[in-house]
Amino acid sequence: MSQGKIVDYKNKISVINTKLSRLKDLYVDGLLDKDTYKKDYVRLQEELGELARLSMQQPTVPAAMNRILSDVDDFMLTYKILPKIKKRELWQSLIRSIELGERPGRGKPYTDITVKFY
Structure with a gap:
C-alpha cells in the first residue's frame, strides 16, 4: 500500500461477492462446467481473503x-x-x-x- 493512500476495500469486497453470486448463477443455469466453477470460485475466494487481510492492516479514518x-x-x-x-x-x-x-x-x-x- 502506498503511503497516504486509503483504498476502498469495502467496495472491492462487494464487487467480488457480486462476482461469486454471478458465478454461482452461471453454474446453476448450466452455462458453466463444474471444473471451471471450482477454479474460478477458489480464485475469487483467495482474492476475497487477501482483500480482507489488507483491509485489516489499513488505518481507519476517524x-x-x-x-x-x-x-x-x-x-x-x-x-x-x-x-x-x-x-x-x-x-x-x-x-x-x-x-x-x-x-x-x-x-x-x-x-x-x-x-x-x-
Whole structure:
C-alpha cells in the first residue's frame, strides 16, 4: 500500500461477492462446467481473503476526518468547532511520526523537521 493512500476495500469486497453470486448463477443455469466453477470460485475466494487481510492492516479514518473532508467549503470552521480531544484524534490518526533534525544550538530552531503520514 502506498503511503497516504486509503483504498476502498469495502467496495472491492462487494464487487467480488457480486462476482461469486454471478458465478454461482452461471453454474446453476448450466452455462458453466463444474471444473471451471471450482477454479474460478477458489480464485475469487483467495482474492476475497487477501482483500480482507489488507483491509485489516489499513488505518481507519476517524469520523472527525470524514466530517472535515466532506466539508470542502468551510474546512476551518469545521475544524475550529471540533472538541480538543477530536482534534488530537484526527492528527494522531494521520501522522505516524515527527522527526526533528539537527539543532544548531540551544534556543535555536531545528533545521529539519520530517513528518511521516500513514
